[in-house]
Amino acid sequence: MKLILVLGSPNFEDGSLSSIAKSRLEVCKTLYKQGNAKIALTGGFGAHFNTSLKPHAYYLKTQLIADSIPEQDIMALIESRHSVEDATLSKWMIEEYKPAEIIIVTSDYHYERAKVIFKAVFKPFDQFTFSLAPSTDVGPEILNPLIRHEAIALQDLIANGVRF
Numbered sequence: 001m002k003l004i005l006v007l008g009s010p011n012f013e014d015g016s017l018s019s020i021a022k023s024r025l026e027v028c029k030t031l032y033k034q035g036n037a038k039i040a041l042t043g044g045f046g047a048h049f050n051t052s053l054k055p056h057a058y059y060l061k062t063q064l065i066a067d068s069i070p071e072q073d074i075m076a077l078i079e080s081r082h083s084v085e086d087a088t089l090s091k092w093m094i095e096e097y098k099p100a101e102i103i104i105v106t107s108d109y110h111y112e113r114a115k116v117i118f119k120a121v122f123k124p125f126d127q128f129t130f131s132l133a134p135s136t137d138v139g140p141e142i143l144n145p146l147i148r149h150e151a152i153a154l155q156d157l158i159a160n161g162v163r164f
Helices: 019-032 055-068 083-086 092-097 109-120 142-162
Strands: 002-006 037-042 074-078 101-107 129-133
Touching: 002 055, 002 109, 019 037, 019 074, 019 101, 019 142, 055 074, 055 101, 074 142, 083 109, 101 109, 109 129, 109 142
Parallel strands: 002 037, 002 101, 037 074, 101 129
Antiparallel strands: none
C-alpha cells in the first residue's frame, strides 16, 4: 500500500480552499486513482494559512469526499501548524501502517524545504517521494512572498538544521 500525504496550504476564513490547496488535491486525486493508496491530510490552524473555525485538513477531506474519494480511504487528519509538524505529526503512520511508499504532495515552490524536513524527520525511513502541484494559477502577489519565505526558511534549515 502507498500512502499519499497531502501537506497543508491556505484556505479562506469561510473554509473555501485556495488555488494552492486545490492544486495539491488534484495531484492527490490523480495519484489515488492509480490504485492501492490511502490518503492522509495535514493542516490545522494558523494565522498564515487558516483562521476559520475548522482545521484545514477537514476542508481537504470534505472536498475529496465531494470528489468521490471514499471516506474510509482517508486515514488521518493531522492538525499541524507548519511544515515541520507536517512531518513530525505524520511520522507515526510509518510504524502504524507500514506503507511500501509515502508520496508527499506539496507545491512546486515548497519542494526544496519540504525535502530537507522530511529527510531529517523520517530518517531512517526513506521510502518516500514527492509529487509536486503546480502553482501556475497562483498570482504573483501571492506566489512571490511565498517564494521569498521558502528561500529564507530553507537557508535557516541549512544553517541550523531541522529542529523537532
